Structures are given as structure tokens and as C-alpha cells.
Amino acid sequence: MESRIPTATVARLSKYLSILDGRQDPSVSSNELAQRSGSNSAQVRKDLSYLGAAGTRGVGYETEMLRSIIRRTLGLATERPVVIVGAGNLGTALARYPGFARRGFCISGLFDDSPAVVGTTVAGHVVQPMDALTTVVDQPDLAIGIMAVPAEAAQSVAELLVEAGFRSILNFAPTTVRVSDEVRVRPVDLATELHILSHHLARQDRPETR
Amino acid sequence: MESRIPTATVARLSKYLSILDGRQDPSVSSNELAQRSGSNSAQVRKDLSYLGAAGTRGVGYETEMLRSIIRRTLGLATERPVVIVGAGNLGTALARYPGFARRGFCISGLFDDSPAVVGTTVAGHVVQPMDALTTVVDQPDLAIGIMAVPAEAAQSVAELLVEAGFRSILNFAPTTVRVSDEVRVRPVDLATELHILSHHLARQDRPETR
């Protein structure tokens, strides 16, 4: 029943969930979710059909039920631990970002290799040295590691995370890291996002829907 | 000749460019670019074929020529101005991020609507009030606006940017903004990225190549 969900769908589920979270109405239609998420209703229905979510024809989907199904699908049954490696500009900003906690994550630790930074407190977290990574969560394979480090450090930090048992990494460093293929790395490159916009400007063409 | 380049390809071009930038060898093969970017050689060749880039069979591509073709394709012929709206945690971190300048962008202004923040200096930029947006760059339609503001403010900030003439927006606020369709908005939602990783953890499946 719950075979395989396309990554593009999962990304939209995240958006639907945050729409449902700020909502009181007991039911919601695919059309409304579409409007608010910048998608279209057929897409919303197809996305929800992957979860086996059942709506009521003529009415829509039960808000509470949808919320709970999406949360389960996104693996948010319990708060998921996240560690942040790199307490520089970006790492610090991420540690202070209130959106993570609100959306199902719990920051379990902040790490840095610079002795000047270790021991300082950022957003209520004492910055820990890299070797404390191995003991920070008891099931690192179910946690997520965020890398907010310079490009030069990315490969070795990735290796440390893998060694400590992490299997999911969000990489903000503008470089590709090579890891064994049981490890999932999602790159987020800010300059790449700007390059995409810049490319369209250079071609002065009209936007597509996304 | 230079008809239309898939967005997925543009994203990879950005990566290829940063690989070429740290490089001295006068030529490079599709296979080497593939290795370093976590792609495969057929993909690289197809990507480069969209640009009309000509390699030499048996040898590879000329590094300098490729660099210059990719830069032109990404609209980086001249440094592209970028403004950052929101001088909170994230906006400040972005303003300090050295990667933007290194990769073809020039931060032209930092804006905030809080009187407490306006006038302070961040990374060499004096934070300006929102109404200065209209005069900060002379061709706002060729510039990029970055929104690093809370979800509640996102819609109205987007409207201010559009009114000031911006046509390309990178949106870090965790919400969808509705704008006229000459305006291109690229969302970057950090919680969504974590949700995607979390989903895979819940299904404890093996990663795909990306």
C-alpha cells in the first residue's frame, strides 16, 4: 500500500503539512491546498493518494487525519534529533532558527573544531568539540547531521559524521562530498540557487510554475 | 542553437563551474567533471551539449573556454547585484557569506523594517530601511532579491520587492508567496529539506544517486 513516494511529492507534503498546521477548519479541499502551496489540485490529490489518504467526495479531506498521515509519512512520529556541525555564521543562524523545532525537529547538539568556539553558548547550546559527536545521540542512524562548514572541511566532516553513525546529512558546504552509498546526502547550495535565477534573467524568459 | 536549458542542467552547470574555478589543468574530461560533481559522464556531456560547448574527442574540454561559456550561460557576464531583505539571524549570516562574491554576485544592500536594526552595520553594509529598496540598484529587473524574513512578513516583502522592480526572488521564508507571473520566485525551505531526509529514514530505504 505505501510503496514508494516520489521525492518531489515528499517536498510538497512538507508544504501541505505547514499549511495544515496553521488551520482550524475541520476539512480542506485539494483545491485549497493547491492555492496555498502554489500547486494545482490534481497534483495535490495524486500526492495524497500515495499516502492512501482518503478524502470525502464533495467535501475534501479531514484536516486532523491528513496532518497525522503526513506527519507519519515524513517520519515525524517522534521528534527527530538533528545535530549541527559548524558554529560559524550559518551554523549559528541555523541553531537559532525557531522553524526547526516547530516542524518536528530537535536540535541535539552544536559542534565545531575551533577551540576558540568550543565552550561558548549559542541559542542555549554549548558548542561541543568534534569528538563528542559519537556520544551525542543514542541512535545516530535515525538522526540527521547538518554540515555548515567551509568547503575545505566538508569531506572530512562528512566522514566524521558517517563514522559516528549518521546516515542522513544536509550539506550546506558548496562542494560535493563522497560517502558510502548507505549514506544519504542532500546538498543545499545557496550560490547554485542564485545561479538558476541568474540564468533565467540572462535569457529574459518567463517563469514556469516552479 | 541556445534554445532552452532544463533547470536540472542549470543546477549542475553551477556545480561544474565551481569545479572548474579551482583548477589549473588546461583540459578536463566529462568523466572527471562527473566524478567530482557526483554525476555521470553521459549526463555531463549532454548538459554541455545544450551550451553548444565543443570538446575535443580523445581529449576533453578546454577548461578556460568551458568556464567562460558556463559563466555566460549562467548570466554572470557581469557581477550580478543581490539585495538581502531581513537582517535577522539568517539575513546576517547570508550577508557575511563569502561564497556569493566568489561565485559572481555582489551584495548591493541589506534591508530591514525594524528601526532598531536600521543603521547598524553588518559585514560592511549599513542596514537600510525598506523604502530605500526602490533606489538601491538602477536595474532592479536584472538583480536578485533574497528574502530572509519570517513567514508572516514574506507576502508583503515580496510585494515590496516587485513594486521596486525586482523580478527574481530567492525566498527563505517557509511559506509560499503569490506574485504576478512575470516574477520568478525560488523557494528554499530548510525544514522541507530535513523532512525529505526524515521521510527516507522512516522508510529506512537505500538512497538513490541523488
Added chain:
DNA sequence: GGTTGTGAATACTTTCACAGCG
């Protein structure tokens, strides 16, 4: 009337595989 659920059609992207050339 309004809205879901979904097969079929379309569009887009990646991978394959091999001829062509230096």
C-alpha cells in the same frame, strides 16, 4: 453541485550505447 480518485496522455530527465573523430 462540489470534490475525490485515477487511468491515460503528455512532458521532462536520465541513462544507454555506439558511431565518429582526434
Added chain:
DNA sequence: CGCTGTGAAAGTATTCACAACC
């Protein structure tokens, strides 16, 4: 012999369109 260039095939994602149902 090595590496490019590319059509064809396979794989993925989105949109259409309409029957089924409340």
C-alpha cells in the same frame, strides 16, 4: 585507443479529463 556527441530507450513527474460518489 580514448573521449565526445547524440539519437533512441527507459524512467519519472505532471497534467488532463472524467467517472464515481457524497
